[in-house]
Amino acid sequence: MEAFVQSMMERLGPFGIGLLMFLENIFPPIPSELIMPLAGYLATQGDMNILWVIVAGSVGSLIGTLPWYYLGRRLGQRRGSAFGLQAWSVAHDVTIGRRCGLRAVQATWQGTSFQWGKEPA
Numbered sequence: 001m002e003a004f005v006q007s008m009m010e011r012l013g014p015f016g017i018g019l020l021m022f023l024e025n026i027f028p029p030i031p032s033e034l035i036m037p038l039a040g041y042l043a044t045q046g047d048m049n050i051l052w053v054i055v056a057g058s059v060g061s062l063i064g065t066l067p068w069y070y071l072g073r074r075l076g077q078r079r080g081s082a083f084g085l086q087a088w089s090v091a092h093d094v095t096i097g098r099r100c101g102l103r104a105v106q107a108t109w110q111g112t113s114f115q116w117g118k119e120p121a
Contacts, residue, residue: 005034009042014052018060025064032061 008016017039024030036057043050 001030002034002038005030005038009039009048014048014056017053018056018063021057021060022064025061026067032057 005020008020010016012019017035020030020035021032024032024035036053039048039053039057040050042048043053
């Protein structure tokens, strides 16, 4: 896995970092704990600009969570509750989602819990 991540960064630069962070949210076996430290190391060696490393990682991660968020919005609060995705999870999603490695579920919780113009039940 490390060789794949490193080759993507070397060939594609900051775009590769963003792509890897996007894929990390869609396909969890690619760990961000490997991507970002390696990107930071490459930046300290002068191979990349640290500002672009941060921007690419942040944008890639944000774009990677959007499909899960919109899946939750599509499910809606009523159907989300049937799957156990309760509105209270918005307050606890970081603890539950990040510590358990369920980042995709975290974005889905947020999507089911937030509805424009409606108060969470």
